[in-house]
Every structure is written in C-alpha cells, then in structure tokens.
Amino acid sequence: MCRKKIAIIAAMEREVRPLIRNWKVRMIEHDGRRYRLFExxxxxxxxxxxxAEAARRxxxxxxxxxxxxxxxxxxxxGAVDGLLLGxxxxxxxxxxxxxxxxxxxxxxxxxxxTSATVAGKEQKARLGKxxxxxxxxxEAAAVAQGAHARGVEFAALKAISDDADFEMPALDRFVAxxxxxxxxxxxxxxxLRPWLWGTTITLARNSSKASKALCxxxxxxxxxxxxSRGTGVSPVQPGEDAPRSTSKLESTAVTIAQSxx
Numbered sequence: 001m002c003r004k005k006i007a008i009i010a011a012m013e014r015e016v017r018p019l020i021r022n023w024k025v026r027m028i029e030h031d032g033r034r035y036r037l038f039e040x041x042x043x044x045x046x047x048x049x050x051x052a053e054a055a056r057r058x059x060x061x062x063x064x065x066x067x068x069x070x071x072x073x074x075x076x077x078g079a080v081d082g083l084l085l086g087x088x089x090x091x092x093x094x095x096x097x098x099x100x101x102x103x104x105x106x107x108x109x110x111x112x113x114t115s116a117t118v119a120g121k122e123q124k125a126r127l128g129k130x131x132x133x134x135x136x137x138x139e140a141a142a143v144a145q146g147a148h149a150r151g152v153e154f155a156a157l158k159a160i161s162d163d164a165d166f167e168m169p170a171l172d173r174f175v176a177x178x179x180x181x182x183x184x185x186x187x188x189x190x191x192l193r194p195w196l197w198g199t200t201i202t203l204a205r206n207s208s209k210a211s212k213a214l215c216x217x218x219x220x221x222x223x224x225x226x227x228s229r230g231t232g233v234s235p236v237q238p239g240e241d242a243p244r245s246t247s248k249l250e251s252t253a254v255t256i257a258q259s260x261x
Contacts, residue, residue: 004039004042004043004044004066004067004068004069005042005043005068005069005070005225005226006042006043006044006068006069006070006071006072006222006225007043007044007045007046007059007062007063007066007068007070007071007072008043008044008045008046008071008072008074008218009045009046009047009048009055009058009059009062009071009072009073009074009139009143010045010046010047010048010074010075011047011048011049011050011051011054011055011075011076011138011139011179012047012049012050012075012181013036013047014207014211015047015074015075015076015207015210015211015214016045016047016074016211016214016215016218017211017215018211018212018215019045019214019215019218019219020038020040020045023038023039023040023045024038024039024040025037025038025039026039028046028061028065029061030057030060030061030064030065031057031060031061033057033061033178035047035048035058035061037062037065037066042222042226043222044062044065044066044068046058046061046062048061048179049176049178049179049180050138050139050175050179050180050181051116051138051139051142051175051179052096052098052114052116052138052139052141052142053142053179054139054178054179055073055138055139055140055142055143055146055179056142056143056145056146058143059071059142059143059146059147060146060150063146063147063150063152068152069152069153070147070152070153070154070155070225071143071146071147071152071153071154071155072154072155072156072157072218072221073094073139073140073143073144073154073155073156073157073158074156074157074158074214074218075137075139075140075158075159075214076137076158076159076160076161076162076207076210076211076214077089077112077135077136077137077158077159077160077161078119078124078135078136078137078160078161078162078163078164078166078168079124079134079135079160079162079163079164080124080125080127080128080133080134080135080136080164081125081128081134081164082134082164083134083135083160083163083164084160084163085160085161085162085163085206085209085210086159086160086209086210086212086213087159087160087213088157088158088159088160088213088214088216088217089108089109089110089112089134089135089157089158089160090107090108090109090155090156090157090217090221091105091108091109091110091111091112091134091135091140091156091158092104092105092106092107092108092109092110092111093105093110093111093112094111094112094113094114094140094141094144094154094156095111095112095113095114095131095133095141096113096114096141096142096145097113097114097115097116097127097130097131097141098114098116098141101141101145103141103144103145103148103154105144105154105155105156107155108155108156110133110134110135111131111132111133111134112133112134112135112136112137112140112156112158113127113128113130113131113133113135113136113137113141114136114137114138114139114140114141114142115127115136115137115138116138117138117172118138118168118170118171118172119136119168120167120168121164121165121166121167121168123136124136124164125164135158135160137158140156140158143156144156155221157214157217157218157221158214159210159211159213159214159217160210161203161206161207161209161210162203162206166202166203166206167199168203169190169196169199169200169203171186174186174189
C-alpha cells in the first residue's frame, strides 16, 4: 500500500476519462463492493457512483486503501446563476441540502450545495436562493463529511455541465441503488421519445466539454499541490505560468489539450 497525497473521488469514469486514460489501474474492495483504482504518481482516483451514499463509500474505500493527505471531490455541477458551461469552480463552502451541514474548505471561492436528486431548472434556482449557492452537485458534501470524519483534508473541483436555464431530463430513475447509471435503459427510454432527443444530444455535448475542462483543472490543481507541498514554492495562481516540467502530469495535460482540438 503506497500512501498518496491526494485521493480524487468522482461519480463516473466518463467525468474524468481524459485524465485517467493512461493511468495505472487496479481493483480494490471495500464494504462488499469492488472499485477500479486509478493511480499516477502521488494521486489516485476512485469513481464510486452517483449520489451521497455511493460517494461516501467510495471516499471510505479510497482513504482506507491509499491513506491520502487530502480528498478531492470532482465532477459535474449545474449552474445556479452566472456560471458558464465548462467553467470550473473551486468552492470555499460546501453545503449539504439534506441536513444543512456546512463545510468550510479554507480556500477557494463561492458556495456549492449538494442535492439528493438531479436538480432541474426550478430546483437549481430554489437551492441557489436558499443557500446563496453558485452551483449544485450530488456528491461533494458526502465526500467532505467522509473525509472529515477520518481527519483527512477536503477540497472540491466542479465543472459546469448544465447552465442555469438548462432543463435536465428525468435521470434519477436511471440511477441504480449502487450509484451506477443504467445507460442502456436510459438510451431505450430516450429512443422512444423524440422530444427528448435534442435535450439528450445537448447534454452529451455539454458533458464532453465539462469533462475536458474538469480534467484540465485537476491537472493544474495537482501541479499546484506538488509545488506547494514538495518544494516549498507557493501554489501557482490563476493567470501565472507554472515552471516547465516533464512530469506525468504535464504529459496528461498535453493529452487533454490535444483531445479538445
């Protein structure tokens, strides 16, 4: 067992596929469930499934396996107001809408609220008004509480996959109890309902854009943390140039950039 500095928790592999494409992978088991653990240097990724319970279990699995110094919740989020498709946020505050528990990350900006269900246009607006949030996700609060319960630092990075006015299709019914998404069943549902085709195609395109933006942000985040913790150099701030490197992180960044061309 090799201790990692950062354990990254995502819901689905497609959210982080550009990042983990060339990472090493092995299977781990926790609480009766098997996970694919992706590893690259001092970072590890576990994709645990959609929703709070799946996120909690994945967080426990990652902490138990790699003993990280920090857990980073990553994935897609819906914008409440002002944020644009593909924009990545690093929230200062994460709030669980289910119980009102607030987590102050200690850095970052803005508020992310975690919902128990896929939030449509009206629900995003209600949550934004109730909590002063700029974005809504489904896992960050559970990851935060799991990390803090075990004395591990927490942070989050979320990419906007649907703007404030986008009306999400009804996806909750296609989320299995273990947090996996029943893609085949959803595809069959959409195929018989032509009025959903446009929305579904737009969602797929938005998700692809959000994934590339998210993975680029994760690479930058890991690079900042490596500089800050490993060499004593202050983290690179937005708009500043990081020192040149030939690390695996840089190779991953190049791959992600090329995939967007």
